[in-house]
Amino acid sequence: MTIHILLVEDQTIVRNGLKMILEQDEQLQVVAEASNGIEALSQLECHHVDLVLLDIRMPEMNGIEAAKHMKTKFPNLKIIILTTFDDDEYAYETLKDGANGFLLKSSEPEKLIGSVKSVMNGGLVIQEDIAAKLMPKLFKQSIRRERDDMDIPLTEREIAIVQLIGEGKTNKEIANSLFLSVGTVKNHITNILHELNLRDRTQIAIYAIRNELV
Amino acid sequence: MTIHILLVEDQTIVRNGLKMILEQDEQLQVVAEASNGIEALSQLECHHVDLVLLDIRMPEMNGIEAAKHMKTKFPNLKIIILTTFDDDEYAYETLKDGANGFLLKSSEPEKLIGSVKSVMNGGLVIQEDIAAKLMPKLFKQSIRRERDDMDIPLTEREIAIVQLIGEGKTNKEIANSLFLSVGTVKNHITNILHELNLRDRTQIAIYAIRNELV
DNA sequence: CATTCACAATGACTTAAGTCATAAAAAGCA
DNA sequence: TGCTTTTTATGACTTAAGTCATTGTGAATG
Numbered sequence: 001m002t003i004h005i006l007l008v009e010d011q012t013i014v015r016n017g018l019k020m021i022l023e024q025d026e027q028l029q030v031v032a033e034a035s036n037g038i039e040a041l042s043q044l045e046c047h048h049v050d051l052v053l054l055d056i057r058m059p060e061m062n063g064i065e066a067a068k069h070m071k072t073k074f075p076n077l078k079i080i081i082l083t084t085f086d087d088d089e090y091a092y093e094t095l096k097d098g099a100n101g102f103l104l105k106s107s108e109p110e111k112l113i114g115s116v117k118s119v120m121n122g123g124l125v126i127q128e129d130i131a132a133k134l135m136p137k138l139f140k141q142s143i144r145r146e147r148d149d150m151d152i153p154l155t156e157r158e159i160a161i162v163q164l165i166g167e168g169k170t171n172k173e174i175a176n177s178l179f180l181s182v183g184t185v186k187n188h189i190t191n192i193l194h195e196l197n198l199r200d201r202t203q204i205a206i207y208a209i210r211n212e213l214v
Numbered sequence: 215m216t217i218h219i220l221l222v223e224d225q226t227i228v229r230n231g232l233k234m235i236l237e238q239d240e241q242l243q244v245v246a247e248a249s250n251g252i253e254a255l256s257q258l259e260c261h262h263v264d265l266v267l268l269d270i271r272m273p274e275m276n277g278i279e280a281a282k283h284m285k286t287k288f289p290n291l292k293i294i295i296l297t298t299f300d301d302d303e304y305a306y307e308t309l310k311d312g313a314n315g316f317l318l319k320s321s322e323p324e325k326l327i328g329s330v331k332s333v334m335n336g337g338l339v340i341q342e343d344i345a346a347k348l349m350p351k352l353f354k355q356s357i358r359r360e361r362d363d364m365d366i367p368l369t370e371r372e373i374a375i376v377q378l379i380g381e382g383k384t385n386k387e388i389a390n391s392l393f394l395s396v397g398t399v400k401n402h403i404t405n406i407l408h409e410l411n412l413r414d415r416t417q418i419a420i421y422a423i424r425n426e427l428v
Numbered sequence: 429c430a431t432t433c434a435c436a437a438t439g440a441c442t443t444a445a446g447t448c449a450t451a452a453a454a455a456g457c458a
Numbered sequence: 459t460g461c462t463t464t465t466t467a468t469g470a471c472t473t474a475a476g477t478c479a480t481t482g483t484g485a486a487t488g
Contacts, residue, residue: 110331114335123329125332168416168417170475172474184436187435187476188435189476200382200476202419205420209420210423369465371464384444395468400447404447407446433484433486434485441477443475458461
């Protein structure tokens with residue numbers, strides 16, 4: 001089965017070099033090329049592409065932006081990011097947007113081919129040295145989780161109960177402090193679980209804290 | 215250049231299957247086999263091995279332990295972990311100990327071969343679905359690193375369970391992902407509750423989040 | 429005016445959680 | 459070496475949690 005590749009790289013010489021390397025393997029076929037993100041997106045419209053080799057540094061639209069748009073439009077598309085050594089600043093952002101691999105441009109030819117196949121088989125390929133640099137960045141990234149004030153699909157009463165669960169109260173305690181019967185509390189909880197798509201009070205407690213209800 | 219492989223897997227049939235697959239590629243050669251961690255280590259002493267394919271679930275000494283010992287003795291050795299679907303709990307531990315890849319046993323043969331070569335070329339190969347499960351764990355791990363030794367009066371095992379409760383898992387799920395019986399999980403929880411002076415799993419979940427264990 | 433929705437309640441169930449006694453292997457330490 | 463802690467396991471319990479059907483308010487919305 002042939003793997004159809006879109007090659008996105010602004011430096012023509014490098015691009016040709018990559019093409020040569022890739023097509024040494026008869027399974028791999030470069031069906032389209034582009035020199036920036038915008039071009040790449042329009043190429044995707046008119047060619048069937050399995051995998052994109054994407055340079056990070058590019059004019060017009062850079063690799064990160066491009067990757068994001070691509071994955072939105074073609075979720076099944078595989079994307080391998082090509083980086084030079086000092087691009088790692090940008091690189092980690094693409095992970096969130098679903099890049100399937102990172103490769104140094106200075107890689108051995110076989111590594112490139114191997115990685116393409118590996119990614120097509122569903123793998124995530126990260127070059128060792130990049131991985132080392134990337135990991136700490138990913139960590140930092142995940143700390144700054146911004147919360148958009150999402151609306152909670154619950155009634156007042158239900159929220160009150162969610163909060164008390166989030167404080168670790170039992171049904172009996174909740175019933176007492178809200179002047180309800182335990183049965184009523186249970187009913188509310190059953191409703192909450194359905195509405196929030198959760199399984200038990202523990203998950204409700206987690207929800208409460210994560211949504212800053214407690 | 216031939217890649218010398220040590221195959222570690224307790225189920226003989228599976229092991230033979232893997233061997234067959236690997237040796238379809240004439241670059242790959244299985245030079246030794248073992249059915250548990252201890253055997254594997256002694257095999258490493260008497261054969262030149264480039265890469266180890268290591269099952270996580272094994273009698274005597276499991277994959278994690280084995281990987282740790284191997285990397286200590288042979289830092290240049292490449293290790294690919296073979297997992298089933300719900301082993302992810304253990305999987306991330308091996309990353310720290312220097313595993314170079316994770317593969318599902320249910321993988322396609324080509325994926326296996328591709329990954330072996332990819333790893334030998336210095337890559338880190340993680341299967342997509344595992345990667346997805348693994349990443350958030352890695353994030354948490356590193357965030358925690360900052361204020362590392364907080365006074366949590368729990369054993370390693372207990373902390374692992376607290377974390378899983380903090381993710382909203384049931385006892386059954388916890389048991390599965392830690393390879394324990396449900397009864398054992400319950401026992402641990404009873405101990406945790408006493409040690410932390412809490413009442414039920416919901417309060418444990420709250421504790422886990424508040425103490426940034428999750 | 430009828431209908432929808434939030435809220436409260438009961439009873440009869442099923443099941444996940446948690447307790448407790450007991451046991452035993454493995455790891456670490458004195 | 460012997461002692462302690464950690465880890466795992468089982469079985470027999472008790473109880474809190476959660477489901478479901480059904481009933482009934484009052485308030486709001488159309």
